[in-house]
Ligand SMILES: NC(=O)C1=CN([C@@H]2O[C@H](COP(=O)(O)OP(=O)(O)OC[C@H]3O[C@@H](n4cnc5c(N)ncnc54)[C@H](OP(=O)(O)O)[C@@H]3O)[C@@H](O)[C@H]2O)C=CC1
């Protein structure tokens with residue numbers, strides 16, 4: 001039984017890690033960390049956990065790298081941007097296993113990080129110890145795993161067959177991605193833009209052309225396809241708790257048929273349990289995946305405009321955060337990839 005520590009336990013992704021790890025037979029949570037309610041038992045802050053005896057002994061503690069290294073086998077950082085890069089230094093130097101849900105180690109270029117996250121980057125010597133792992137494609141080589149961003153996960157899985165194909169399927173200068181997220185993507189902290197009255201019965205576009213996931217998406221596409229050009233990427237807030245709905249559009253390359261594109265999606269994904277390509281004529285919606293680690297994809301083509309539409313849905317807290325982090329952990333420890341993650345959606 002591997003022992004797991006979670007830093008940022010009281011946040012949305014921290015609690016989602018706990019919920020999913022609860023159903024994992026090969027791990028147990030032995031340490032939970034935060035900055036508020038230090039010394040308070042987890043079950044008194046979250047009474048819904050009080051009926052589960054395994055959490056009775058967990059008390060929220062101030063972060064201690066040495067304690068985590070002495071008691072746990074792996075630590076998840078479910079903390080806001082700028083925290084893991086400060087706290088994880090000692091863990092990286094000791095080569096202790098870390099899975100970081102934040103964006104701190106996703107960009108290997110420090111200038112790119114500072115430009116898009118508007119924070120100081122960690123030193124590039126330490127950055128290079130991290131692997132950016134899109135769990136359906138990548139496997140761990142090092143002990144620091146940088147989990148992709150939620151929008152980046154939905155977008156990359158939406159576009160991967162188009163960018164991994166040996167034949168050019170699309171015009172690379174024609175790609176437009178319109179992504180929409182539920183409110184839990186913004187974390188637990190209350191802001192004006194995430195206030196119920198502002199979000200309920202409303203839709204708003206935000207961070208237009210400035211979203212911090214743009215460079216992470218571009219870097220990964222470029223690693224698959226050298227001809228990659230910048231894509232047009234927009235993000236909107238929709239009044240649901242969970243879910244990311246990604247609509248991707250691209251013009252097909254000359255002499256490419258829609259059937260070839262559909263085959264490319266099936267070829268890449270049919271053996272991947274967590275990515276499901278729908279039959280033609282069917283498009284996924286958020287309820288297909290909420291509460292699960294699945295990515296569902298539907299395809300359509302308009303011959304009048306020569307435009308391919310790819311509809312991709314994920315749960316931002318599962319596939320976009322805690323679920324993908326556990327999928328990466330399963331690969332890291334050599335567990336069954338589905339362990340703790342074989343879930344049916346919430347209806
Ligand atoms: N929400 C989502 O859908 C997704 C989130 N992410 C990323 O995951 C990370 C966590 O996101 P999310 O769960 O939404 O965030 P939340 O704001 O909901 O929670 C953040 C948590 O971090 C804790 N924390 C803050 N500073 C420290 C510190 N110095 N030491 C220990 N704990 C600290 C907070 O606890 P306390 O109050 O005790 O300080 C809080 O519980 C972020 O980097 C986010 O960008 C990635 C993909 C999707």
Ligand SMILES: CC(=O)N[C@@H](CCC(=O)OP(=O)(O)O)C(=O)O
Pocket residue numbers: 081101102103149150151181182183184185186187212213235237
């Ligand atoms: C709805 C909403 O506000 N979503 C957040 C996603 C946060 C996130 O996952 O960003 P990092 O992992 O890069 O920190 C946003 O758009 O910034």
